[in-house]
Amino acid sequence: xxxxxxxxxxxxxxxxxxxxxxxxxxxxxxxxxxxxxxxxxxxxxxxxxxxxxxxxxxxxxxxxxxxxxxxxxxxxxxxxxxxxxxxxxxxxxxxxxxxxxxxxxxxxxxxxxxxxxxxxxxxxxxxxxxxxxxxxxxxxxxx
Numbered sequence: 001x002x003x004x005x006x007x008x009x010x011x012x013x014x015x016x017x018x019x020x021x022x023x024x025x026x027x028x029x030x031x032x033x034x035x036x037x038x039x040x041x042x043x044x045x046x047x048x049x050x051x052x053x054x055x056x057x058x059x060x061x062x063x064x065x066x067x068x069x070x071x072x073x074x075x076x077x078x079x080x081x082x083x084x085x086x087x088x089x090x091x092x093x094x095x096x097x098x099x100x101x102x103x104x105x106x107x108x109x110x111x112x113x114x115x116x117x118x119x120x121x122x123x124x125x126x127x128x129x130x131x132x133x134x135x136x137x138x139x140x141x142x143x
Contacts, residue, residue: 002046004138005069009038011138012083013050013065016041020112020120021064029136031087039129040138063113076113077105 005011012028014021025039040046042065050065051058054073066079074082077097084094097105129137 002049002067002069002138005038005046007069010036010066010068010071010086011046011050012037012039012079013042013047013067014039015064015116016043017123018116018120019122020116022123023120024064028083028087029133031091033088034086036086037083038136038138044138046138063109077109078102080109081105 002011012025014025016022028037029039042051047065050056050067050073063076064079064083066074066082081095081097084091086092
């Protein structure tokens, strides 16, 4: 169990220095009308906790992660599609891409992930949420 993560919430772990990832987090926050998600950078305590708990190879997991106490961990395209499914119409229609085999979806995902810094840039440090959004971000992870 992750400290501060309510049982009814799902935790999105993202690359805190990636501009594409930060823009995606802001997009999810804007469209998360049912307040399903909380957020934490992969570089933080919660990210490290999940990486250790699931024994993830960080050299092969250049990815967004979606964690929940009930459903465990989803990575790459499966995480992205699961997140989209919770954001309401028309974003939830992206679930149609589940019909594409995972290895193909993840190949596309990996291609974008590999090039994201070149295409979108990189920050020097993780984003700092505004006071209004602070409650949506986890800073501690260990129980």
